Amino acid sequence: MQSESAIALPLVFLMTGNRPWLFFDQNSLLCKNIDSNDLPTNEHCIQQSDHLHSGPSSLPKIRRAMTLRSTFAQADSLLYRLRAAGTLLGVTDNTLRGYADHAGIAVRRASDLTPGAPAVRVFSPDTLFQLAQWRRAQHYVKAPAAGSGPIVITVDVIKGGTGKTTTSVEAALHLQLLGLRVLLVDLDVQANATQLMGYEPDLTLDEAEAYGVTSAAIVQDTFASVLMPFLEGRQRNQPVRAMPQGVIKKPFGEHGPHLIPADTFLGDIEPALANAKGQRELYLRQLIAASLAGSTPGLDLSVYDVIVFDCPPSVSFTSTAAIAAADLVIAPIRLDAFSVKGLTKLMSEIDGLDAAYHVRPELIILPTHYAPQLARIGRMQTQLNQYRDLIAPCAISASEEFPKSLDSYLPLTLQKPTCHPSKEYRLFAEHLHGRILTLAAARRRTAS
Numbered sequence: 001m002q003s004e005s006a007i008a009l010p011l012v013f014l015m016t017g018n019r020p021w022l023f024f025d026q027n028s029l030l031c032k033n034i035d036s037n038d039l040p041t042n043e044h045c046i047q048q049s050d051h052l053h054s055g056p057s058s059l060p061k062i063r064r065a066m067t068l069r070s071t072f073a074q075a076d077s078l079l080y081r082l083r084a085a086g087t088l089l090g091v092t093d094n095t096l097r098g099y100a101d102h103a104g105i106a107v108r109r110a111s112d113l114t115p116g117a118p119a120v121r122v123f124s125p126d127t128l129f130q131l132a133q134w135r136r137a138q139h140y141v142k143a144p145a146a147g148s149g150p151i152v153i154t155v156d157v158i159k160g161g162t163g164k165t166t167t168s169v170e171a172a173l174h175l176q177l178l179g180l181r182v183l184l185v186d187l188d189v190q191a192n193a194t195q196l197m198g199y200e201p202d203l204t205l206d207e208a209e210a211y212g213v214t215s216a217a218i219v220q221d222t223f224a225s226v227l228m229p230f231l232e233g234r235q236r237n238q239p240v241r242a243m244p245q246g247v248i249k250k251p252f253g254e255h256g257p258h259l260i261p262a263d264t265f266l267g268d269i270e271p272a273l274a275n276a277k278g279q280r281e282l283y284l285r286q287l288i289a290a291s292l293a294g295s296t297p298g299l300d301l302s303v304y305d306v307i308v309f310d311c312p313p314s315v316s317f318t319s320t321a322a323i324a325a326a327d328l329v330i331a332p333i334r335l336d337a338f339s340v341k342g343l344t345k346l347m348s349e350i351d352g353l354d355a356a357y358h359v360r361p362e363l364i365i366l367p368t369h370y371a372p373q374l375a376r377i378g379r380m381q382t383q384l385n386q387y388r389d390l391i392a393p394c395a396i397s398a399s400e401e402f403p404k405s406l407d408s409y410l411p412l413t414l415q416k417p418t419c420h421p422s423k424e425y426r427l428f429a430e431h432l433h434g435r436i437l438t439l440a441a442a443r444r445r446t447a448s
Contacts, residue, residue: 071198144440174429243298
């Protein structure tokens with residue numbers, strides 16, 4: 001086992017000689033206890049350290065009885081040695097040992113899971129998220145004061161392929177590990193954020209068991225299920241009807257970041273906003289305020305410190321409403337000319353909202369796909385210098401690991417916590433954490 005990466009422990013190991021092997025159905029993440037003599041010819045055998053890939057359009061149906069999972073990702077089988085776990089929490093090995101001894105949270109040993117393995121501590125994602133909340137309760141990390149309401153972060157730029165969804169997911173994940181309570185809202189019908197959080201939006205409830213998952217793994221409600229009742233109530237001047245139960249997903253348990261997923265039916269929001277009367281750009285902002293006032297049955301946003309909106313890479317009423325609702329707008333800018341033009345369009349949109357409604361979120365520019373060896377990167381850096389006061393104090397390096405992470409239905413940070421891009425997103429999240437605390441404090445001063 002390597003201490004610097006997540007240990008993907010399957011449900012069982014099949015020992016071939018002295019090497020552990022994992023058998024699973026072709027292209028799926030579904031482990032099976034199987035004798036080597038019974039291995040069918042259409043199944044694959046990989047070493048424990050290899051990556052698992054599964055395309056959403058080619059997930060094979062289960063042919064054997066096995067425990068059903070609540071997400072497509074095998075988050076429960078991700079286990080980290082001390083160094084990787086400490087990296088995720090941003091603490092030293094010794095500090096993490098102290099947490100494990102005093103937090104009263106069960107931490108497993110590798111020997112409890114695999115006979116003959118060393119008796120070292122191994123931390124699951126759920127354990128780490130519990131420890132993050134314990135640190136908050138002990139005041140080891142700073143958090144917004146109670147009652148300040150959630151800080152809304154909208155991730156948007158009018159350009160695809162800039163790392164927008166990756167930034168949304170990684171920011172939500174790292175902020176949760178920093179002790180904040182985060183809700184990620186997927187506003188893109190492509191639903192890539194939903195997939196990175198462990199859900200397959202294309203499957204139906206009838207197909208759940210055949211693919212080895214419970215009904216909780218199926219996307220049945222989206223943000224449309226939240227916004228449409230609110231719009232209906234506002235348009236008819238009536239109380240908002242109750243939101244559907246289960247609209248908020250908890251892919252990593254109660255203590256991890258929560259998610260309102262997306263699927264193709266999320267597209268119903270766009271015509272609804274386009275045809276709405278009144279200040280339609282402000283409806284998401286008003287929805288959040290109504291929830292904090294207790295006027296949206298079944299949706300209590302007051303329990304979150306941060307709400308992150310992942311927007312589609314196009315001009316839309318949905319994106320504009322998300323920008324208008326935001327305290328912070330993150331613009332991931334791939335260092336090429338086209339995404340810089342997309343930044344200009346975004347800034348123009350913020351100016352328009354300010355002129356019309358006196359709403360002006362703070363803008364943070366995050367350079368992505370950074371590769372110093374490329375000449376064009378230097379040219380784009382020079383072009384971005386005109387916005388230097390808005391640029392984040394860190395950049396995200398170009399990496400082929402990000403698109404691969406989507407295949408496993410897991411954020412890259414949970415798969416490779418000590419890789420360079422994961423550490424860069426940690427630094428960016430720490431910068432965001434400071435801005436969140438400042439904005440929350442300013443809001444409380446204004447309210448008082």
